[in-house]
Structures are given as C-alpha cells and as structure tokens.
Amino acid sequence: MKRLFLILFVFLGLLQSVQSQNIRLSDEAEISVLTCGASDLIHAIYGHTAIRVNDPVRHWDVVFNYGVFSFNAPNFVYRFAKGKTDYLLAPERYDSFYDGYVRNGRSVLEQVLNLTKEEKQLLLDFLIDNAKPENREYRYNFFHDNCATRVRDVIENQVEGAVLFASAGEGRTFRQHAEDYQKILPWTNFGIQLVLGSPSDRLASAYDEMFLPAYLYRQFAEATISHNGETRSLVKATNVIYQAEEVTVSWVTIYSPELILLLALLVVFWNSLRQIKSQRVRYGVDYLLLSIHGIIGLILLWFFIYSEHPAMKANYNQLWAVALNLPFVFLWMIKKWRPLFRWYWVVLSAWLLLFFPLSLFLPQQFIPGFYLLVAMLLCRSLLHSWFILKGNS
Template sequence: MQRFKFFICLLLIGIVSISNTQAKQLSEQSAVSLLTCSPGEELYSHFGHSALRFHDPLNKIDLVFNYGTFNFNTPNFYMKFARGKLKYRLAFSSYQQFLPEYIVSGQGVTEQILNLDLDSRRKLFQAVIENYKPENRYYHYDFLFDNCSTRIRDIIEANINGKIIYKENTDKPKNFWNLLDHFMEQSRWIYLGIHLILGSPCDIDASPYQYMFLPDNMMYAFADATVLNMDERVPLVSHTKEVLKPTLDYKMTEWYKRPGFIFGLFSLIILLISIRTLTSKRNYFIIDHVFFGATGIVGWVIVFLWFFTDHQATGPNWNILWALPFFFPVSNILLIMKNITSYIFFYTSSILLLIILATWPIIPQSLPNEILPIVTLLFIRSIYIIKKLKINLV
C-alpha cells in the first residue's frame, strides 16, 4: 500500500510538472541533449537505450523523454507482447530520476548536446510535449525499424530548422545480424535465442540510416552529422560528455555453460545410448517422445511468430526446416503406433534432416551453429527409430 501511494504521488507530480511545462517556452539558456545508455545485462537493456533531455535552468526544466516504456497493466499483456501488438509509449521523468537506474545497473550514459538554434529547440520541445498527449504517446514498437532510438531521430529531423546531413558510410555494407551480433557475442544463450526467433529479414543489408535502430550507432551517426540551414553548415553535436562511466563487467559465457558445449555433450550421450541399445530388444523411444516433441514445439513457436504476429523480423524463418512443427504431436503418436506409417514418416524425416545438414552453409539465413548438434541428433535418432521399426515390422 505504501508503494502504491508513493507511485500515485510520483504520477501526480509528473502530471502537474508536464502540465506546467506545456505553457513554457524554452529560454536562451536551454539545451537539448541526446542521452545514450550503454548495454545492460537484462535482455530488455541488452542493446542499450536512447532518451532526449531538455534542460533549461531559467525555467527550472530538466526532463528526460524516452520511447521505450510500456504498461504492464495492459489487458492480455503477454499475448499482445508476443504478437507484436503491445503498444509502447513516450514517457518522461526528471533527469535526477533518470540516472539512478543506470548507476545501479552499471550502465554508462553519454550526453551529446545538440547544436540547435533557439527556434529549433523550442519547436522540438513543443513537438515532444504534443507527442506526449494521451492520444499521441502510444505507438507500435518494431525492434528493427521503429523503436526508442528511431523515434527520437525522426522527431528531431522533423522539428529543427534545416536538414541533418549524415556522414557517408564507405565501409562494407552490413546486414542486421552483423549489427546485432556485436552485442550478443558474450551472452551465447541470448545469441542463440535471438537467432532462433528472428528470421531471414535480418540477413538483408541495412542502409547506414537504418543502423540507427541501435542506440550506439545513432550516437556515432550524430557525432559525425551536420545541419545544413540556409547555406550554413554546422555540426549537429556541439559537445559530448560522459555522464556515467559503465561499471558493468561483461564476461563471456563460460565454455562449459555455452549452448554449443551443452548440446554437444547431450548429443554425444544420446548417441552412445543409441549405439548401445540399437541391437537390444528395448527401443528407448521415451527419448524420442521428449526430443522430437520438444523440437516440434519450437517449430510451432516459429510458426506463431512468423504467421500470427506483427513482428517484421520473425519471418520467413528457415529454422523451421529442422524444427519441423509436425514433430509434435505427430511423431509422438507414430512412436506409439509403431506401424508402416511410422516407418515412412521417420524415413522421410531422416532424408530431410540429412539434406538440411548437407546444405546448412548455403541456407539463405544465418542459422545458429550452436544448434547443429541437435539437428545431427535428430537425424541419428531418426535412423535409430527406422532400424527399430524395421525389426518390429519384419
């Protein structure tokens, strides 16, 4: 109850604060800054964060706006989140309220003071206030194309005098995986999970402008950008300062905790069991009920994300070639029946899995190599089941 009262008080203070702010014009002493927060350990903070700060000591304004929040009390929250229908929203806090979260998490915060004339600062401030109105503050979040970074970039571009000119990128083009993998190299389970749920759209080359969906990349782009206004060209960023130094100690996942090692060890154990029991009377199909069933469930998750959500990056997803949805429950039923249909099913599956293994490097998607031991084991167990069924059918 005390926490609830405290939350209500903060909410009321915020409403009063933003209501009072709407009537104010930024003074000559005002400044607008892009705040870039370094990546954190939690999945939601793994790629960093962007926010927009308005500081005006004369009017006693020091507010931070960000587009990366959502309402946990939304009806059917988890289903809407999974289907990409959960609306994110613009939120604000005081600068003093903004920093403690990043101090606790060990994330760094870099502030870039934007080199904007007074009229641009005022226009941008009023645009953000307008955007905060209840009818405007919600939007459909898209991880790659419409997120907490791109929203800030877009509102700045639309409300300043002149045009922002970004430095031409002469480096080799990068696809979205090239951009994302840098943030996931040390957390191999997150790397695997993201590579399983996102599909071939991430293999498409991104334009340098699209690089800015990642907060760090937008910070780098702003640092090199200029504003062209009436034949005058000035740097977009007047100066940069490190508000908080990152203290988070990123550690590579220990080798024995990585999915590649764990899946490899698991596959080796099941392989040895398969060899040992191949000529015995017992079939040990309980392993396959669990193994093929779990793989099929992964396949159905891929189907759901591909065909039944609004996420642009989750389909087509060619992980479905090995995580065949009909493994669950079809394989479970056929393992119980143990008839000629079962034999044909697993014989066909073994051929498909062999083709997938042989063509793995040329499949038009960056499939995670950590999952190769699992795909190989699916093939081996398919052969095992065929051998066992053949004995029973003779």
C-alpha cells in the first residue's frame, strides 16, 4: 500500500511539474516510441506502447503513457465489461518506467523518430496539453482506441506531411490477432473468445493491426513521411533497451480448456450410456450443464443489451448458449412439472444438432472448446429425447 501511494505521489508531482513548465527542447532532444513486451498478467498480455521525450541538455527524460487506468472511475471491472472504461495519458519518469518493465521481465525496444526540431516541439506541446486533467481521459476501445493506436494517431497528426504505412495486412481477423497473445492464458483466452462477437471476425487491415504494439513497431520500422515531394524514414534508429527471455507457450497443456472439456465430455458420454443401459435417468449432470449453458447465455445477452463494446455485439455464441436453459433448470427440478416441459429436450436436441453444420456458415469463429460444451449438453438432451420418444418419460 505504501508503494502504491508513493507511485501516485510521484505521478501527481511529475504531472504538475510537466503542466507548469513551458518546456523548449534543445537541439539534442529526441522523441522515440517505446514498445514493451507482453507478460502473463491479464492487462499486459498484448504488450504496451508509449512515447519517450529525452532531452539530455535539459536533463529531462519523460515517458508519456496512454495505458493508465483512470483513478476517478469506480467499479472498474463492471465499467470495463460495459464498455465505459476510461484510460488516461500520464507522464512518468523514464527511469521509473524502465525499472518497472525490467522488474517484470518485459522487453523494452526503442524507435527513435526521424523528426525535425519543430515537429519534436509540436509533439511535446501536444502531449503536455493532452496530459492536463481536462484532456487526459479517453474512452478505451480495445481494437480501435488504445495505448498503441493513440501513439500512432498522435505522431501522424503532429508531423509535417503524411505518414505512409504498408498498404496490406496479413489477411487475418481481429480475433485471430488477439488470440496469438491470449494463448499464454488459456482460460482467459476461452473467456475472451466467448464474449467477442462477430465484429471481431472482420479482417484487419495493415492500419487496423496497429492496435497491437508489436504490429505498430513493425509498421513504424518501414513507415515513411512524405512532405512537399520529399520522403524520409519515420524511424532513424532502433535500440534494444532491454531484451527479456522469450516465453514459449504450448496450445495444449494439462490445464487447457480443450483437454479438460474433452475429458468432461467423455465422462458425460459414459454416464449417459450407463443410464441408457439401466433405463434410469439421474439429473445431476443435467442441472450442471443446463446451468452452465444458461448462465453463459445470460451473460452474453447482458453484453448484447448493455455493453458499449462494438466487438461484443452480434455474438453468435448465443445460438448454443441458450439463456432459456437457466429457467428450464428450475422448472425441471419440480417433478410434477416435468411432463409439461419434457419436449423441451427434444427441441433442444434438434437445435444443438443444427448448430454444428450451421456454425460453418456463420460469420464468426468458434473455438473447439465451445463445440465440446455443446456436445456435452447434446449428449444429455439426446438421452432424454430417446426416452421421451420411446414413451418412457
């Protein structure tokens, strides 16, 4: 707690210092883009981007960071889910910034920008103004307005002329790009894949890909500035400030959702076969699976209705995670009501069977774990349908 207060005190002190000065850069000043490696922390799995302003003559070395959570926003998790997450631009001493990333084992790469003295001054003046309390907050959008895209946009707008990037991307979707980083946390990836809707399956252009710091780094390395018929490289020097060990991740581990859900499916299938042979149905597994599907469906419905995240709209996972399964659980628990609702199992079987071929034509990617969840409930609904159609239930 003491460390947290110290960081906050230093941040507020530096912010006041920056805003109160009329800083004129010397001829030796440099402005660079810092690209920081990813980690296994949920908020850092995609990496990070920031702007460094270093003037050795003025003894002034500050990092402008667009990736700071707003201190004034209560209920952060709820606001994040709802799409009302406010981030802010915060200045930070370079040595403090560097020490934090080295301590967490995250690489720091620097691209020194090829700017004129006037462009450097314009860029610094903008950053100082943008860091003022009335300007520093912005509404975070994971794919289109984050720490990386803010850095790109600021630099584009402050140079004289046009910044030219690559004209073509890799031909991959937003979801596929994000998934490459999320695989370091398999269950986190499972949850994110669940709430991302079909907008995340749109192909990302080269410009769009810069929502990821590593892609911004690659694009800046090849970018040029065109002005009055002359062209110059955007980056004039690249420095490896700190190189951390690369973390290798396997898609399949003992903790991976796919492996655990596959084992669960085998258990459900074996349990269902035993009940068919004994001609006696037990409902414990049904209650569990219906509740899981129903709760997922209810969460996705909440995101669809209330969340402002564009990427969470039009989520076709609601086709298999049916929210109606949740009230059906409670209805099915009441023995005398079961004859009234038994045909729900038959309808559910037909619906889930239809999902498998239908999913191949939907504009959304479904990961294997989702099919395993569907197969588990389908196994149980087919069991009930078999008994119902035979007249045994």
